[in-house]
Amino acid sequence: MPRKLGEKPPLKVYYDSTYVVKSTRETVTKSLLVAKLIEAGKAGKVVLEAPKPASRKELSVIHGKEYLKTVFEDKKGFLEVGPWSEPLLASILASTGGMRDAVAEALLTGRSGSLSSGLHHARKDSGQGFCTLNGLALAAQVALKKVKTVGILDLDAHFGGGTFDILQAHPRVRLADVSVDSYDAWELADPKRHLATLVTNPERYLEETDKALAFLEGIDFLIYNAGMDTYEKAGGLKGITRAIIKARESRVVAWAKARRIPMIFALAGGYKWGGLSLEQIAELHLETIKAVAQD
Template sequence: MTLPLVYHPIYSELDLPPAHRYPISKYRRLYQYLQDTLNIEQHPAIRLFQPEPISVDEIKALHDPDYIDALFSNALPAAKMRRIGFPWSEQLITRTCMSSGGTKLTVDLAHQYGLSIHLSGGYHHAHKDFGSGFCLVNDLALAAKHALTLPGVDTVMIIDCDVHHGDGTATILADEPNVITFSVHCEKNFPARKPDSTLDLALPINTTTEEYLNAFEGLLPLALAQYQPDLVIYDAGVDIHQDDELGYFNVCVEGIYQRDHLVLSRCREAGIPVAAVVGGGYRHDHQLLVNLHAQLIYSAMNILELG
């Protein structure tokens, strides 16, 4: 068995103001941690892949072309850039295109290998004609539309377990009957307005590990059985953790592992390929996020019996 991992060093190459809330270094730190602990560059069962940037034309096929033109040329009004949450730079645009290309590649690898993981991705707050919440373009929606072009893929399900509702994904794909959006999130968290996904599991503030897993395990098998997706895109955000600074849940590290294992094992039992992205997680000390995101890789390795 082989576990493909997708990564590019550019993911952490973005100059941000001091004390900026976005943990930009976590991607580099996660890659280095996996190399230190698993020797991923020489591991016999892990293959590393480096993406190409997604094309502007492909982005414009999903997003409003006027928005993308203004975004890429630094012509967005200041208020719209503030809504995104990043200062504009060429570096930001380059990184965004590369990360979206990484999620697209992860879908291709999942289709080929059955399971793949992107060490970035999950920019689910980007809407058709505006960005929001550190998200410029919606890599999950882009990847889902791409997945529908692959042989044997007629239905895609996006299982979004980031603590924040996948509002941009829900609105962009609202009229796409072949993509099922399934958001598991905190009901009293960002964004304030939560449009309907195909399926929404909204949980209260301070939801515990046991409550989270019981609720999710009760719905996931039914969702997979009802919609029978040919491929799943899984956003494994770790901002459900009890110490996350933007989360408001009370889920422990073991709970994150069990959630990831639940998604990957259920899909594997059903023969459904999974393209997973690491999603959100917010701590001022970026290193504290690394072990949380690593739970996804540990779960995948155990399911594939890679040791």
């Protein structure tokens, strides 16, 4: 149906069935359920689009040659989410490519995202913590071809030590990382460009999120790692309620919108070990997509 004049185009979110493999890991399974909810109209006006998978060549901007050789050729080894297999590699390449394509879409329309997770612990020369390739770092490098400064806001429950490892020295990248768990914590290299905060009191969580946004003031493009594992029932910090998560998503989106900063999101963490079903985790991730779609 043709759009009415002045009507906003639907939010384009990158995903295809290649993202999903048979596994016990949420990282490569939950996107299917999120996609189903989107297709059922539960996230508002959103369309799903298949990304172009990431290529070995483009990944060489963020990962070392030897490590990429292992990822692409080591058929007997392990990728971070399971034993090496063609479908698992295809899944990781598709969901990493989704981040790159989301950048292009956001530069055109102001917003996009990808149903990707398993990104922020991946380092230049190794995978870590269920993350094989760092799609956040790739997205930043792609955006930097068109804009001056990129900010990465990482609100996953855990720190993004991999993103820091790859991008710490980049003068046009700012990292703001607010975590509730010290896993993969990193040391600030430049306090003007790097902010890392560990929140232990849930009542301070939104305030620290606001501080992270204030720290990113002046950026030209926002990459948001929207982990749901901060939520108390999804493996996060006791006291971080669904209402807090919802408020967090609105604040991030409102902040970018008020400044007309193009933004993209990734799903990031959200696990069953807190007692939720995979369906409930998928539904939780809709908070991010709804907030971005409504804007």
